[in-house]
Amino acid sequence: MNEYRAALFDGPGLPLRLASFRNPELQPGEMLVRVTACTICGSDLHTLAGRRPAPAPSILGHEAVGILVTTGRRVTWSIMACCGECDRCRRGLEQKCERLFKYGHAAHGASPSGGLSELMVLRPGTTVLDVPEGLADEVVCPANCATATVAACFRVTGTIQGRSILVQGAGLLGLTAVAMATAGGAAEVHVVDPDAERRELARRFGATACHAGDPPAVDVAFEFSGRSAAMPALRIGGVWVLAGAVFAVPPVAIDPEAIVRGLWRIEGVHNYRPQDLEAALAFLAGPGRRFPFAELVPRTFALAEVNAALEYAATARPPRVMIRPQASSQEGHLPSQAQ
Ligand SMILES: [Zn+2]
Numbered sequence: 001m002n003e004y005r006a007a008l009f010d011g012p013g014l015p016l017r018l019a020s021f022r023n024p025e026l027q028p029g030e031m032l033v034r035v036t037a038c039t040i041c042g043s044d045l046h047t048l049a050g051r052r053p054a055p056a057p058s059i060l061g062h063e064a065v066g067i068l069v070t071t072g073r074r075v076t077w078s079i080m081a082c083c084g085e086c087d088r089c090r091r092g093l094e095q096k097c098e099r100l101f102k103y104g105h106a107a108h109g110a111s112p113s114g115g116l117s118e119l120m121v122l123r124p125g126t127t128v129l130d131v132p133e134g135l136a137d138e139v140v141c142p143a144n145c146a147t148a149t150v151a152a153c154f155r156v157t158g159t160i161q162g163r164s165i166l167v168q169g170a171g172l173l174g175l176t177a178v179a180m181a182t183a184g185g186a187a188e189v190h191v192v193d194p195d196a197e198r199r200e201l202a203r204r205f206g207a208t209a210c211h212a213g214d215p216p217a218v219d220v221a222f223e224f225s226g227r228s229a230a231m232p233a234l235r236i237g238g239v240w241v242l243a244g245a246v247f248a249v250p251p252v253a254i255d256p257e258a259i260v261r262g263l264w265r266i267e268g269v270h271n272y273r274p275q276d277l278e279a280a281l282a283f284l285a286g287p288g289r290r291f292p293f294a295e296l297v298p299r300t301f302a303l304a305e306v307n308a309a310l311e312y313a314a315t316a317r318p319p320r321v322m323i324r325p326q327a328s329s330q331e332g333h334l335p336s337q338a339q
């Protein structure tokens with residue numbers, strides 16, 4: 001009988017536990033994927049540290065890429081499945097679907113739903129897209145989380161061409177935004193981050209000026225750190241897009257008169273719509289190819305080494321660390337046999 005292995009989250013502060021399960025039986029509309037790679041997202045680290053509530057046991061990991069078992073196609077998929085029929089789905093708020101299912105954040109049930117597993121089952125209502133040729137796993141894994149979220153941020157800002165941009169926080173989301181702004185023809189791309197190494201990295205993604213302190217006023221500011229203590233200075237008609245505060249943070253003061261007189265907008269972006277995942281892939285396969293995204297994933301670990309990988313991710317704090325649940329999947333191996 002075929003079994004698959006997965007790393008189970010049992011609760012904050014506990015190591016992940018490797019376990020074997022019988023291969024899932026697919027329900028109508030479901031698809032089975034062999035997970036070839038999964039990067040560790042900041043939200044996974046928040047869950048492990050207890051800053052973000054999560055059911056246990058569960059299989060974490062959502063920035064994954066894999067091979068569809070039926071067709072052999074290499075695919076990425078949306079981090080959520082939505083119904084497409086509820087009021088929110090019909091209003092274009094699919095990420096807040098009333099029947100939303102989020103991969104990597106659900107209690108472990110009859111089928112594996114997180115990326116730290118040799119197999120994953122994709123449910124109906126998931127956007128599944130072929131990965132363009134020639135994109136490394138390191139580049140593709142974050143497409144369905146970080147890259148698509150940044151694509152959603154750019155969708156709400158409107159045109160970037162000729163505008164001055166500020167990126168607050170030069171982690172993976174911030175660096176992706178710097179690259180998208182550069183590729184989109186921004187006049188200036190400012191970055192603010194307290195970490196000198198990350199500021200240096202931002203220059204390699206096209207940042208024109210990096211700041212440890214206060215940046216100048218801009219047309220479009222993106223908040224990815226979640227830790228900005230104040231609203232950034234904006235020009236007339238400016239917009240501040242917030243996407244980083246996905247955990248409890250202190251309130252930030254706003255000046256209502258300045259918002260009124262400045263014709264400013266403040267936008268919140270959480271996750272993304274299916275079209276944003278398409279935009280993310282198009283970016284990575286097109287203008288994004290000239291940026292060093294692969295270097296943001298300095299180390300790769302086997303599934304059995306997942307706790308060492310998490311330790312490394314939490315202490316060395318590279319933008320991403322990658323796990324390879326199916327080490328030989330490119331050759332089309334089936335899941336490992338049970339002992
Ligand atoms: Zn993520």
Ligand SMILES: [Zn+2]
Nearest residue numbers: 083086089097
């Ligand atoms: Zn819905």
